[in-house]
Amino acid sequence: MYRIGSGAGFSGDRxxxxxxxxxxxxxxxxxxxxxxxxxGERTLALxxxxxxxxxxxxxxxxxxxxxxxxxxxxxxxxxxxxxxxxQANPPAAAAVIQAMATRLGxxxxxxxxxxxxxxxxxxxxxxxxxxxxxxxxPDLEGDVIAINAYLGAAPIAEAIRxxxxxxxxxxxxxxxxxxxxxxxxFGWAWNDLDRMASGTLAxxxxxxxxxxxxxxxxxxxxxxxxxxxxxxxxxxxxxxxxSFVITKAEGTGGVVDLRxxxxxxxxxxxDPAAYLTPDVTLDITAVELAQVGPNxxxxxxxxxxxAPPRLxxxxxxxxxxxxxxxxxxxxxxxxxxxxxxxxxxNERIRMRQLGVRHRADVIGAVSAFDSDEGDLxxxxxxxxxxxxxxxxxxxSNSQRAxxxxxxxxxxxxxxxxxxxxxxxxxxxxxxRTISHMVPRDLVEARYRFAEHHP
Amino acid sequence: MSARFTTTALxxxxxxxxxxxxxxxxxxxxxxxxxxxxxxxxxxxxxxxAALFAHRGVVQVTRYELPRLGALNFxxxxxxxxxxxxxLGLDTHGKCLSYLVLGMEIRVPVEPGGGLPLAPQxxxxx
Numbered sequence: 246m247y248r249i250g251s252g253a254g255f256s257g258d259r260x261x262x263x264x265x266x267x268x269x270x271x272x273x274x275x276x277x278x279x280x281x282x283x284x285g286e287r288t289l290a291l292x293x294x295x296x297x298x299x300x301x302x303x304x305x306x307x308x309x310x311x312x313x314x315x316x317x318x319x320x321x322x323x324x325x326x327x328x329x330x331x332q333a334n335p336p337a338a339a340a341v342i343q344a345m346a347t348r349l350g351x352x353x354x355x356x357x358x359x360x361x362x363x364x365x366x367x368x369x370x371x372x373x374x375x376x377x378x379x380x381x382x383p384d385l386e387g388d389v390i391a392i393n394a395y396l397g398a399a400p401i402a403e404a405i406r407x408x409x410x411x412x413x414x415x416x417x418x419x420x421x422x423x424x425x426x427x428x429x430x431f432g433w434a435w436n437d438l439d440r441m442a443s444g445t446l447a448x449x450x451x452x453x454x455x456x457x458x459x460x461x462x463x464x465x466x467x468x469x470x471x472x473x474x475x476x477x478x479x480x481x482x483x484x485x486x487x488s489f490v491i492t493k494a495e496g497t498g499g500v501v502d503l504r505x506x507x508x509x510x511x512x513x514x515x516d517p518a519a520y521l522t523p524d525v526t527l528d529i530t531a532v533e534l535a536q537v538g539p540n541x542x543x544x545x546x547x548x549x550x551x552a553p554p555r556l557x558x559x560x561x562x563x564x565x566x567x568x569x570x571x572x573x574x575x576x577x578x579x580x581x582x583x584x585x586x587x588x589x590x591n592e593r594i595r596m597r598q599l600g601v602r603h604r605a606d607v608i609g610a611v612s613a614f615d616s617d618e619g620d621l622x623x624x625x626x627x628x629x630x631x632x633x634x635x636x637x638x639x640x641s642n643s644q645r646a647x648x649x650x651x652x653x654x655x656x657x658x659x660x661x662x663x664x665x666x667x668x669x670x671x672x673x674x675x676x677r678t679i680s681h682m683v684p685r686d687l688v689e690a691r692y693r694f695a696e697h698h699p
Numbered sequence: 700m701s702a703r704f705t706t707t708a709l710x711x712x713x714x715x716x717x718x719x720x721x722x723x724x725x726x727x728x729x730x731x732x733x734x735x736x737x738x739x740x741x742x743x744x745x746x747x748x749a750a751l752f753a754h755r756g757v758v759q760v761t762r763y764e765l766p767r768l769g770a771l772n773f774x775x776x777x778x779x780x781x782x783x784x785x786x787l788g789l790d791t792h793g794k795c796l797s798y799l800v801l802g803m804e805i806r807v808p809v810e811p812g813g814g815l816p817l818a819p820q821x822x823x824x825x
Contacts, residue, residue: 515774
């Protein structure tokens with residue numbers, strides 16, 4: 246049996262979560278692995294921009310906060326660390342980890358880098374196809390920041406087999422962070438598709454951290470979760486046949502049960518018979534779940550089919566400018582005053598010919614569910630006195646136009662409806678991403694050990 | 700004896716989570732009690748889910764059935780106003796949107812003792 250835990254489910258996750266996971270795996274005394282998934286499509290583009298401006302940056306900004314408290318315990322207990330915290334710059338992340346190890350008196354670590362995902366300047370996008378899930382999104386124009394392909398588990402497994410204590414990746418498929426260590430440990434064959442599917446399923450369940458162990462789950466009175474301030478991150482106990490138990494770190498809050506596992510099992514899945522990854526096409530339609538103890542769910546029955554012929558790649562572009570500004574209206578007739586603020590701003594944008602995309606939400610009435618056109622707000626009938634916050638958003642390629650639109654919201658202080666208060670405003674640049682499908686023979690995934698400079 | 704029915708929010712008998720990839724949203728809907736699986740099948744159709752998102756321009760919804768899990772998975776195309784990097788909305792990931800589906804009114808059989816199914820409490824491990 247092999248234990249593999251999750252230390253982070255996204256860039257920005259709780260930084261102290263890895264500690265109880267590592268402590269639990271260490272206490273069992275048989276080694277294992279801990280994975281860190283900290284790389285979204287947007288995060289990667291931001292990393293690429295950071296690296297362009299500062300060659301030593303472009304890796305996960307929270308890397309040291311996440312790793313420093315657990316690095317010594319991982320090394321001492323034969324717990325392999327695998328993370329995509331290399332983002333756009335795995336060598337820089339490796340250097341930071343080595344510096345951390347030196348600081349902690351651990352000496353030179355065997356740190357492997359996975360490379361080959363960065364296709365920027367190396368492929369012609371015109372010869373690739375767009376991923377169908379982006380649907381009716383318009384083609385993007387402007388300067389490409391980066392193109393990154395989702396790599397599979399092979400270079401991770403090879404690095405661990407070669408003795409890596411830490412594996413730093415850029416863009417890899419999230420479940421590959423887990424499948425790699427499992428293949429290295431059990432020696433599974435790459436054409437053993439059901440085991441590839443099982444390892445990928447374990448990865449899918451672990452990759453979002455506490456989302457399988459009580460995070461993003463609590464709904465008071467319906468789905469109660471104990472200890473939400475101290476949710477234990479998950480650990481999979483994987484058997485050689487590919488079945489595994491999902492549990493969580495000892496002495497923590499949270500819950501692992503059939504409901505938490507089901508929600509994560511179907512999270513970001515489209516066709517449950519064909520979840521496409523670089524290593525296997527995962528079929529979860531015959532998966533069986535069983536509660537086998539407190540906070541322990543046995544998962545079995547994953548089936549694998551041949552991996553798809555092409556790899557998905559994220560293409561990131563410099564995007565538009567996003568401006569946001571908010572103002573509050575409260576008390577009698579507040580919603581009517583909020584509505585008047587919206588129509589006033591619409592008219593000001595027209596009068597000044599700012600040409601920005603714009604939208605308004607009335608927080609407290611209708612916001613997250615509505616459309617850019619405000620269809621639900623138009624039909625919203627409850628005009629009870631309340632406490633409403635109008636949130637305006639403006640988008641344009643022109644920074645100046647967005648700044649001018651935001652300034653119009655500020656001007657509501659004197660010129661808008663009665664009793665508007667609490668304006669907050671921000672303007673910031675965005676990146677945009679779109680996915681393309683890239684033939685495998687254009688991608689060379691590989692690992693190498695980092696060179697340590699004394 | 701024919702079953703009597705009443706109406707309630709889907710949230711009373713099912714839970715779920717939404718996720719995004721690009722401009723495509725998925726929402727899973729999972730029955731707390733497998734006895735309600737036929738209710739999910741009959742009531743929570745792709746057409747009704749599409750209607751919930753019609754104001755956002757959605758025209759295509761695919762429903763996948765997972766009887767072993769007592770769950771449905773909906774793939775909702777073009778639901779995210781451009782997705783996380785271009786939407787002007789507050790919830791650019793669509794993370795709130797599972798609750799738009801769970802707010803749907805459905806018909807459920809009246810419980811043997813009368814009334815609605817009880818709100819489920821925390822499952823303790825067996």
